[in-house]
Amino acid sequence: MNFELLKKDPKSKARAGKITTDHGEIETPIFMPVGTAGTVKAVHQRELKEEVKAEIILGNTYHLYLRPGLDVIESAGGLHKFNGWDRPMLTDSGGYQVYSLKDRRKITEEGVRFQSHLDGSKHNFTPENVMDIQRTIGADIMMAFDECTPYPCDKKYAKDSMEMTHRWLKRCCDRFDATAPKYGYDQTLFPIVQGSTYHDLRTQSAETIASFGREGNAIGGLSVGEPAEMMYESTDLVCSILPEDKPRYLMGVGTPSNLIECIALGVDMFDCVLPTRNARHGMIYTSEGIINIKNEKWEKDFSPIDPNLAGHVDMNYSKAYLRHLIRTGEMLGAQIASIHNLSFYLWLVKEARAHILQGDFASWKNTILPKLSTRL
Amino acid sequence: MNFELLKKDPKSKARAGKITTDHGEIETPIFMPVGTAGTVKAVHQRELKEEVKAEIILGNTYHLYLRPGLDVIESAGGLHKFNGWDRPMLTDSGGYQVYSLKDRRKITEEGVRFQSHLDGSKHNFTPENVMDIQRTIGADIMMAFDECTPYPCDKKYAKDSMEMTHRWLKRCCDRFDATAPKYGYDQTLFPIVQGSTYHDLRTQSAETIASFGREGNAIGGLSVGEPAEMMYESTDLVCSILPEDKPRYLMGVGTPSNLIECIALGVDMFDCVLPTRNARHGMIYTSEGIINIKNEKWEKDFSPIDPNLAGHVDMNYSKAYLRHLIRTGEMLGAQIASIHNLSFYLWLVKEARAHILQGDFASWKNTILPKLSTRL
Ligand SMILES: [Zn+2]
Ligand SMILES: [Zn+2]
Numbered sequence: 237m238n239f240e241l242l243k244k245d246p247k248s249k250a251r252a253g254k255i256t257t258d259h260g261e262i263e264t265p266i267f268m269p270v271g272t273a274g275t276v277k278a279v280h281q282r283e284l285k286e287e288v289k290a291e292i293i294l295g296n297t298y299h300l301y302l303r304p305g306l307d308v309i310e311s312a313g314g315l316h317k318f319n320g321w322d323r324p325m326l327t328d329s330g331g332y333q334v335y336s337l338k339d340r341r342k343i344t345e346e347g348v349r350f351q352s353h354l355d356g357s358k359h360n361f362t363p364e365n366v367m368d369i370q371r372t373i374g375a376d377i378m379m380a381f382d383e384c385t386p387y388p389c390d391k392k393y394a395k396d397s398m399e400m401t402h403r404w405l406k407r408c409c410d411r412f413d414a415t416a417p418k419y420g421y422d423q424t425l426f427p428i429v430q431g432s433t434y435h436d437l438r439t440q441s442a443e444t445i446a447s448f449g450r451e452g453n454a455i456g457g458l459s460v461g462e463p464a465e466m467m468y469e470s471t472d473l474v475c476s477i478l479p480e481d482k483p484r485y486l487m488g489v490g491t492p493s494n495l496i497e498c499i500a501l502g503v504d505m506f507d508c509v510l511p512t513r514n515a516r517h518g519m520i521y522t523s524e525g526i527i528n529i530k531n532e533k534w535e536k537d538f539s540p541i542d543p544n545l546a547g548h549v550d551m552n553y554s555k556a557y558l559r560h561l562i563r564t565g566e567m568l569g570a571q572i573a574s575i576h577n578l579s580f581y582l583w584l585v586k587e588a589r590a591h592i593l594q595g596d597f598a599s600w601k602n603t604i605l606p607k608l609s610t611r612l
Numbered sequence: 613m614n615f616e617l618l619k620k621d622p623k624s625k626a627r628a629g630k631i632t633t634d635h636g637e638i639e640t641p642i643f644m645p646v647g648t649a650g651t652v653k654a655v656h657q658r659e660l661k662e663e664v665k666a667e668i669i670l671g672n673t674y675h676l677y678l679r680p681g682l683d684v685i686e687s688a689g690g691l692h693k694f695n696g697w698d699r700p701m702l703t704d705s706g707g708y709q710v711y712s713l714k715d716r717r718k719i720t721e722e723g724v725r726f727q728s729h730l731d732g733s734k735h736n737f738t739p740e741n742v743m744d745i746q747r748t749i750g751a752d753i754m755m756a757f758d759e760c761t762p763y764p765c766d767k768k769y770a771k772d773s774m775e776m777t778h779r780w781l782k783r784c785c786d787r788f789d790a791t792a793p794k795y796g797y798d799q800t801l802f803p804i805v806q807g808s809t810y811h812d813l814r815t816q817s818a819e820t821i822a823s824f825g826r827e828g829n830a831i832g833g834l835s836v837g838e839p840a841e842m843m844y845e846s847t848d849l850v851c852s853i854l855p856e857d858k859p860r861y862l863m864g865v866g867t868p869s870n871l872i873e874c875i876a877l878g879v880d881m882f883d884c885v886l887p888t889r890n891a892r893h894g895m896i897y898t899s900e901g902i903i904n905i906k907n908e909k910w911e912k913d914f915s916p917i918d919p920n921l922a923g924h925v926d927m928n929y930s931k932a933y934l935r936h937l938i939r940t941g942e943m944l945g946a947q948i949a950s951i952h953n954l955s956f957y958l959w960l961v962k963e964a965r966a967h968i969l970q971g972d973f974a975s976w977k978n979t980i981l982p983k984l985s986t987r988l
Contacts, residue, residue: 273936273937273940273942274933274936275937275942275944276944277942277944278943278944278947279944280944280947281928282924282928303936303939303940304911304932304935304936307912308911308912308936311912311914312912312914312930312932312933317914318914318930318932318933318936320928320929320930320933535680535684536683536684536688538688538694548658552658552696553696554688554694554696556680556684556688556694557650557688557694557695557696559680560649560650560680560684560694561649561651563679563680564649564679566649566651566653567653567654567943567946567947568651568652568654568655568656570943571654571656571947572656
């Protein structure tokens with residue numbers, strides 16, 4: 237993997253860059269649609285490419301490990317071959333899903349013992365086997381196995397957890413460096429900054445993570461319920477410590493406003509289930525504001541979903557039709573809304589990038605931000 | 613509407629023809645995907661055109677009348693404008709859905725009083741207002757309001773019902789002929805032959821329906837639980853009476869084998885929910901036979917869903933991937949399987965048509981039929 241920093245915004249910490257992987261290039265800042273079980277819900281791979289214009293998607297190690305299972309993925313020749321997505325992919329470590337199993341998992345220094353939410357079967361995730369699993373899945377970018385602390389989190393727990401995450405990172409790196417990719421293309425490993433909302437812990441963690449010298453770095457444990465201001469503070473602090481010449485990935489963030497604010501703080505990569513999950517419930521993000529498509533006001537609005545987006549769904553379906561589909565629970569509603577929301581997110585980061593490159597990001601940010609949270 | 617009979621098969625009653633509507637041409641024999649609520653479930657309109665190659669789709673009057681409602685459809689300028697499908701459309705009369713409400717409907721000479729399955733609200737369908745409703749929906753082909761008898765059905769009920777259907781047909785035609793299309797393009801009305809499985813009633817009904825001299829005719833009340841042989845006998849009988857120079861539409865049929873057998877009896881048009889409903893449950897129709905994609909034997913089968921079909925989903929997704937998606941309940945599974953099954957149905961009728969035109973339909977039929985019901 238290679239990262240090229242192309243331009244820094246003069247009035248903020250925003251930057252435009254380019255990541256090169258064996259599966260192609262990623263222009264940053266970028267948003268990565270979440271493809272939980274090897275599929276971005278309700279969206280065809282071709283639509284992801286041609287309409288959404290996604291450059292990289294994310295897969296969930298926990299879900300893929302359980303179904304279809306490593307045996308099937310390896311037989312296929314990796315996840316790219318299995319699901320037909322031939323552009324870059326990133327996999328999380330499975331940690332986040334495993335912790336949310338709550339009373340079905342136990343965390344020790346060794347790793348996590350958990351029971352499948354599907355059949356109660358027992359499994360172990362350790363820093364080492366999570367590297368092996370991601371090697372087998374075959375993501376271009378693999379994530380370190382960490383503990384993502386909840387919010388609020390008392391300081392003692394946050395500190396102990398962060399230190400374990402750092403010890404686990406050493407084990408992840410050792411295993412990663414001792415193993416080879418399985419499918420002939422390069423893989424890289426991103427470590428994850430933790431430390432909850434404590435500035436001293438965040439500082440310590442960012443310094444530790446930076447010291448590992450990997451090709452990119454991630455910020456975890458945010459957007460877990462803390463106020464947005466707190467998230468921005470932690471992100472700002474961590475970005476000021478993480479090396480400038482490597483991509484910074486803010487995990488699980490966020491709303492369109494969150495993206496713009498965090499791009500301004502120096503973040504390069506995002507992922508979030510919001511655009512697709514909200515799409516399925518009829519919350520539509522547009523360049524003029526947020527639409528609850530179930531509202532009666534859209535009943536006879538035969539205008540495009542977002543007239544500023546030129547994609548196929550926006551050219552061919554109206555708000556009134558989308559409203560009808562969502563209200564009747566028709567799958568096509570989720571399909572259209574998911575493509576639309578993802579297209580919007582990708583449009584938004586592309587706009588941000590264009591304005592960084594042409595040097596007027598800060599003024600564009602001031603124009604777009606109020607629109608992004610307007611309720612239409 | 614215009615129907616041109618292009619070729620008759622020398623060894624069967626199969627025929628190839630062409631229907632011309634203001635929304636374009638339909639090459640017969642044809643299969644019409646069912647778009648219940650203004651959407652063929654899980655399939656984009658563009659996919660219907662470019663991948664499935666559907667030439668006409670069907671809408672359900674009952675569902676559209678309830679949601680989005682006539683007011684919305686009329687404001688949009690008709691269903692074509694509302695859902696963005698600009699090729700021919702056919703609407704059923706709503707009768708079939710209303711009868712299946714069982715204890716929530718009452719049939720009288722006047723029409724049917726029923727309660728919505730959604731909110732219990734009370735409504736009336738009469739031969740007259742069902743014409744008005746279909747005028748408002750704006751289908752190219754409208755269907756007469758009939759009573760579709762169940763199987764088995766005692767002869768007295770079948771006869772009385774058929775006679776009422778004939779009286780209703782007179783009322784439908786009177787209303788249809790006294791009203792004009794609302795959106796500037798032509799609409800036509802097909803009457804429906806009933807008579808259950810009684811040959812004398814079917815004969816009487818077919819003669820009566822033919823005597824109305826409409827532009828096309830339909831065969832109803834079949835594929836409602838009777839043995840396939842009985843369905844073929846009735847279809848054969850009715851086709852022998854219905855005029856040769858008008859298209860014949862066999863409603864609600866059926867499996868791939870049913871289609872081929874009934875094409876051989878002189879049927880030109882079909883609709884059925886089977887390909888899409890079964891798709892969602894993982895039953896995949898292919899040119900080599902029927903696949904239950906949930907079976908373990910497909911777990912590591914990375915070959916195309918149907919190597920004989922050249923469509924996008926068959927070129928880009930494997931059986932193993934589709935199996936994974938259907939097993940995990942991912943929407944993309946239903947999407948892929950629906951496009952595939954519909955593509956297969958359209959491929960099948962196109963193949964039938966090509967063989968009718970080149971004069972070897974009967975021998976092709978003998979080759980394809982055993983494959984169509986093979987369980988792979
Ligand atoms: Zn999120
Ligand atoms: Zn059927």
